[in-house]
Amino acid sequence: MTTPPPTAGPTRHGPVAERLALHGLDYDVPARANRLDFMLGALTLVSLTLLAVTGIVLTQYYNPAPLAAHSSVQYIITNVPLVTFLRDVHVWSASGAMVLVFAHLAAVFWRRGFRNPREGLWWSGVLLLALLFGLSFTGTVLTGDQEAVEALAHATAGADLVGPLGVPLQEAFTPSTPLLTRLYGVHVSVLPLALVLILGLHLWLIRHLGVSAAGTERALFRSHLRPLGGFALLLVAVVGIFAIALPHGLLAPGVGGFEVTKPPWEFLWIYAAENLLGMNGMLIAPAVLFGFLAIVPISDRQPGRGATVTRVLGVTLFVILVVAIVYAALAPGQTHLGM
Amino acid sequence: MSFYRSWPGRALIVGSLVAVITSIPATVIAADALRHPEGTLKLAKRQLVAGSTVPIRGEMFAEHGKLALLLVGVAGRFRLGDVTTDSVGGFAESFDIPADIELGAYRLVAIATDGDEVASLNVELLAESPAPEKDPGISEDDGGHVEDGHSHDAESAEDAPTDEPLILERAGSPWVRGGAVVGIIIALVGGGLLLRRPQGTG
Known part of the structure; x- marks a missing residue:
C-alpha cells in the first residue's frame, strides 16, 4: 500500500509563492529520493550551473584566435585574480560534473532505473554524458598549450578515421576560421545549447515518469529540496576548496607533432585503449562504452538471463x-x- | 502489444544494431586504407612578414615524398613552392612570402601529391615593419635566426615540448582569496545546517 505524503492536502502559500506558482513543487516523490544516491543527477546540474556562470566570465577574457589563445589564458592566470580563481572553479566544476555524472549513471544502472517506461530517460542521460565529454574535450583544447595541441591532433586524427563524418573537425573544413576558433564556438554555444535541450527533456521525463525508487513511502518534492540544497552547498564548498588548494596550471604553448602529455583524467580510459590498440582505440573504446549504454534498456527489459x-x-x-x-x-x- | 514485440520495433532495434556494429569497423578499415603519414611543419615565428623569405622545416612526413606548401586564408590559397622530403621524411628550405597578398590570419599547409593536407600551422601575415623588433634571439633579416636549416628559436620553443606546467606568478588578491574563503565557509555551514535540520515533509 502506498503511504501518502504526510502533508498531502491543502497547503497554504504566501503571496510570493502563489505568484511564482510554487505549489507546482507540491507533488509527491518516493521518500527514498531524499538519499544522496538519488541526488547525484541534481548535483551534476549544480556543477553545470557553476560551469555556465564561470564560463560566461571567462569568455570576457579568453581570445579564441590560435595565436592569441595561450597568451590570453596566461593573462587570466597572471593578471586577473578573480578570473583566475573562477577559471580554477570552472576546471574543478568540470571534473566534479564528470565524477557526479558517472556516479549517477552507476547508481541508476544498479537500481535498473532504465526499465520501462524510463528508457527515454536513460537514453537522454547517455546523450548528456556524450555532450559532457564533448564539452570537456573542447574546453581542453582552448588553452593552446601542449596538452591542448596534442588533444587537437588526436581529434583531427580521429576525424580522419571516421571519414566524411569527421570533416568538420579538420582544419581545412573552412579557410576563414581556424579549427580552434570553431571549437570555441562549439564549446560556448553548440554544446551548451544541445545540453540545455536534452537536459530539458531529461527533467521533463523525470517529472512525469517519476524517480525509480523502491518502497511505498512518499514525501513531498519540497522536502527533497532541503537536503538537495545542503549537498549542493557542500559541493560548491568542495569545488572552491579544490580551486584554492590545487589551482590549474598552464603548459607552454603547444608544439605540433609531439606527444609528451597525457589527457585529462576523464579521457585516460581512451588513452589506455590507444596504448593497447593504436589510434583505432580512440574510436573503439567510446563505441564500446556508448554502445553498451545504448543497449542497456533493450537487453535488460525484464528479469531473466538478459538482465x-x-x-x-x-x-x-x-x-x-x-x-x-x-x-x-x-x-x-x-x-x-x-x- | 509491446513496442519491442511489434515488427516496427524489432526492425528498428535490429536495424540500429546492425548499422552500429557494421559501420564502425567499416569506417575504420576504409579510413585506414586511405591514411598516409602526417608530419609537422616548423617555423621560427608564427608571424610572417609579407615579402620576406622564411625558412620552413618539416619532419615526419613520408620519405622521399613531394609536398606543396601553401598559405591558405580567406583571401585565397597561395602556393609558396614544392619540396621533396629526404630519407627520413624531413626537409628544410626557405620560401618567399608574396608581398602582394592580403595581410591577416592564414594557415601554412603542406599538401601531399594525392591532394591530402598532411600538416598545417596557424600563422599571421604582417606587413613589413619599418622598425624591426629588437629581439636578441632573432635576426633582423629573415625573422628567425636560422643556421643549417634549423632555427634556434624553433629549437628552444618548438623542439622541446614538455608536460611541466609553466612557472607563472599567479595573480592574487587578498580580497579575492578572503572572499572565496568566506564563501566556502558560508557554503559549508549552510550545507551542514540544511542537512542537519530534520527534514520537513512539506
Whole structure:
C-alpha cells in the first residue's frame, strides 16, 4: 500500500509563492529520493550551473584566435585574480560534473532505473554524458598549450578515421576560421545549447515518469529540496576548496607533432585503449562504452538471463574503465599519432 | 502489444544494431586504407612578414615524398613552392612570402601529391615593419635566426615540448582569496545546517 505524503492536502502559500506558482513543487516523490544516491543527477546540474556562470566570465577574457589563445589564458592566470580563481572553479566544476555524472549513471544502472517506461530517460542521460565529454574535450583544447595541441591532433586524427563524418573537425573544413576558433564556438554555444535541450527533456521525463525508487513511502518534492540544497552547498564548498588548494596550471604553448602529455583524467580510459590498440582505440573504446549504454534498456527489459548478463557486463565495464584510468595515469607516456 | 514485440520495433532495434556494429569497423578499415603519414611543419615565428623569405622545416612526413606548401586564408590559397622530403621524411628550405597578398590570419599547409593536407600551422601575415623588433634571439633579416636549416628559436620553443606546467606568478588578491574563503565557509555551514535540520515533509 502506498503511504501518502504526510502533508498531502491543502497547503497554504504566501503571496510570493502563489505568484511564482510554487505549489507546482507540491507533488509527491518516493521518500527514498531524499538519499544522496538519488541526488547525484541534481548535483551534476549544480556543477553545470557553476560551469555556465564561470564560463560566461571567462569568455570576457579568453581570445579564441590560435595565436592569441595561450597568451590570453596566461593573462587570466597572471593578471586577473578573480578570473583566475573562477577559471580554477570552472576546471574543478568540470571534473566534479564528470565524477557526479558517472556516479549517477552507476547508481541508476544498479537500481535498473532504465526499465520501462524510463528508457527515454536513460537514453537522454547517455546523450548528456556524450555532450559532457564533448564539452570537456573542447574546453581542453582552448588553452593552446601542449596538452591542448596534442588533444587537437588526436581529434583531427580521429576525424580522419571516421571519414566524411569527421570533416568538420579538420582544419581545412573552412579557410576563414581556424579549427580552434570553431571549437570555441562549439564549446560556448553548440554544446551548451544541445545540453540545455536534452537536459530539458531529461527533467521533463523525470517529472512525469517519476524517480525509480523502491518502497511505498512518499514525501513531498519540497522536502527533497532541503537536503538537495545542503549537498549542493557542500559541493560548491568542495569545488572552491579544490580551486584554492590545487589551482590549474598552464603548459607552454603547444608544439605540433609531439606527444609528451597525457589527457585529462576523464579521457585516460581512451588513452589506455590507444596504448593497447593504436589510434583505432580512440574510436573503439567510446563505441564500446556508448554502445553498451545504448543497449542497456533493450537487453535488460525484464528479469531473466538478459538482465543478469547486462548487469555483469555493466559492472565489468565499469571496473575496466576505472582500471584503465589508473593504468593510463601510471603508465609511461606513449605516442599514438601515426600508429 | 509491446513496442519491442511489434515488427516496427524489432526492425528498428535490429536495424540500429546492425548499422552500429557494421559501420564502425567499416569506417575504420576504409579510413585506414586511405591514411598516409602526417608530419609537422616548423617555423621560427608564427608571424610572417609579407615579402620576406622564411625558412620552413618539416619532419615526419613520408620519405622521399613531394609536398606543396601553401598559405591558405580567406583571401585565397597561395602556393609558396614544392619540396621533396629526404630519407627520413624531413626537409628544410626557405620560401618567399608574396608581398602582394592580403595581410591577416592564414594557415601554412603542406599538401601531399594525392591532394591530402598532411600538416598545417596557424600563422599571421604582417606587413613589413619599418622598425624591426629588437629581439636578441632573432635576426633582423629573415625573422628567425636560422643556421643549417634549423632555427634556434624553433629549437628552444618548438623542439622541446614538455608536460611541466609553466612557472607563472599567479595573480592574487587578498580580497579575492578572503572572499572565496568566506564563501566556502558560508557554503559549508549552510550545507551542514540544511542537512542537519530534520527534514520537513512539506
